[in-house]
Amino acid sequence: MRALSHAEYLGFLDRHRRASFLQYPSWAGVKEQWRSETVGWHTPDGRISGGALILYRQLPGTRKYFAYLPEGPVADWADPDIDHWLTPLMRHLRAAGAFAVRIGPAPAYRRWDAAAAKAGAGPGARVSDVLATEVDPLGTAVADRLRTRGWKRCGGEEDGDAQPRHVFRVPLRGRTLDDVWSGLNQEWRRNVRKATKAGVETVLGTAEDLPEFYRLLDITEQRDGFRLGRSLAYYERQYHVLNAESPGRMRLYLARHEGEVLAAHTMVVAGSRVWYQTGASADHRREVRPSNALQWRMMCDAHALGAEEYDMRGVPSTLDPSDRSFGLLRWKLGTGGQVVETLGEWETPMDGYANTALYKAFQAYLARR
The missing domain is CATH 3.40.630.30 (Gcn5-related N-acetyltransferase (GNAT))
Structure with missing residues (x-):
C-alpha cells in the first residue's frame, strides 16, 4: 500500500x-x-x-x-x-x-421492494420487522468476517453511523425510461402530469442560485422538523470543489412556476452512479407538485447519463404512518424503488x-x- x-x-x-x-x-x-x-x-x-x-x-x-x-x-x-x-x-x-x-463497507445487507415495505406499514412497525425481498449473501459474509476480526458495527443511523444505514434506490440498469415511468405509482405519475399541466419548469441552476436553495432548505427544515446544521458556505464549498474536480459532478435543479422558484434539489454524479442529495421546497403552491417534477427530471437525466441506479439517499427505518418521518419514506416509495439496508x-x-x-x-x- x-x-x-x-x-x-x-x-x-x-x-x-x-x-x-x-x-x-x-x-x-x-x-x-x-x-x-x-x-x-x-x-x-x-x-x-x-x-x-x-x-x-x-x-x-x-x-x-x-x-x-x-x-x-x-x-x-x-x-x-x-x-x-x-x-x-x-x-x-x-x-x-x-x-x-x-x-x-460497500455491500448491501437486505433489500425490500416498495410493495413489501408498504404492506408492512402499521403502528409501531419498522423496516426490520418485514421479511426482506432479498438478503445479500456477500453482505452477510463481510459482516461475519469483520466481526470475527474484532470490528464492531456502529450504533445505528440514529446514534452511530455518520452516513444513512437505510437508503432508497431506484434501479436504472437495463430499464428504458418508459420502464422507469411505469414503475412510478399512480399518485406520482398524476403529480408529474399535474406539474406539467400547471406550467412548472425544471431547469439547471448555477452557483448563483445556491442562496435561494438555502432559503428554501431553511423553510423545509422548519416545516418538516429536522435540522441538517449546515451553512450556506458549506453548500457553496461543496458545489465549487466537486465541480472543480469534474464539471457537472454536483448539479442544482430548480422548479419554477410563474417565475418563482418553488423547489430546489441537488444531485451528485460519479462514475456509473447518481445520488439525489438534498431537497428543499416552499410552503406555498405545493398543489402544483414542483418536487415531483424535479425528481422526474433528475431521474430522466440520470438515465440519460447511463447511471445504473438513482440513489435517493437516506430514509427512516420506521414504517409507522403516525411517525412524522414516515412521510419521507412514503414519498420515495412512490418511485417504485427499493429500501436498502447497507452494512452500515x-x-x-x-x-x-x-x-x-x-x-x-x-x-x-x-x-x-
Whole structure:
C-alpha cells in the first residue's frame, strides 16, 4: 500500500466506476476540519487493485487521529481473504498516527421492494420487522468476517453511523425510461402530469442560485422538523470543489412556476452512479407538485447519463404512518424503488491499551459535540 496522487486515484476510480462520491478526492475539500490522503493497494506487477480516501480528525490535545473512510475503502469486498488488503490498511493507519478507524463497507445487507415495505406499514412497525425481498449473501459474509476480526458495527443511523444505514434506490440498469415511468405509482405519475399541466419548469441552476436553495432548505427544515446544521458556505464549498474536480459532478435543479422558484434539489454524479442529495421546497403552491417534477427530471437525466441506479439517499427505518418521518419514506416509495439496508459503518481501535483509551475518549468527545 502506498500514497496515490489525486490523478492516479481518480484514474483508478474512473476504471472502477462504482465508488461512492464520498470516496472521491473532492470530498476531502468539503470536510475542512479533516486532513486527508488518497492511498492504493498494488499487485506485484504494479496494478492498483483498490484504493481509499482517508480522512483524519485529530483528537484535541494529542498527536493522534481518528481515521474515517466514508463509504469506503474501494476494495474487493468479495475477496474471502479480507486480511489480504485489510492488514496493509491497518499497518498504514497505525504508521499515520491513527488510534482508531471507521469504514463503510460497500455491500448491501437486505433489500425490500416498495410493495413489501408498504404492506408492512402499521403502528409501531419498522423496516426490520418485514421479511426482506432479498438478503445479500456477500453482505452477510463481510459482516461475519469483520466481526470475527474484532470490528464492531456502529450504533445505528440514529446514534452511530455518520452516513444513512437505510437508503432508497431506484434501479436504472437495463430499464428504458418508459420502464422507469411505469414503475412510478399512480399518485406520482398524476403529480408529474399535474406539474406539467400547471406550467412548472425544471431547469439547471448555477452557483448563483445556491442562496435561494438555502432559503428554501431553511423553510423545509422548519416545516418538516429536522435540522441538517449546515451553512450556506458549506453548500457553496461543496458545489465549487466537486465541480472543480469534474464539471457537472454536483448539479442544482430548480422548479419554477410563474417565475418563482418553488423547489430546489441537488444531485451528485460519479462514475456509473447518481445520488439525489438534498431537497428543499416552499410552503406555498405545493398543489402544483414542483418536487415531483424535479425528481422526474433528475431521474430522466440520470438515465440519460447511463447511471445504473438513482440513489435517493437516506430514509427512516420506521414504517409507522403516525411517525412524522414516515412521510419521507412514503414519498420515495412512490418511485417504485427499493429500501436498502447497507452494512452500515464499522469501527475498531488500533492494537494497544493506549489506543483503546483514546478511542473511548474520542467517542465521549463526539457525544458532547
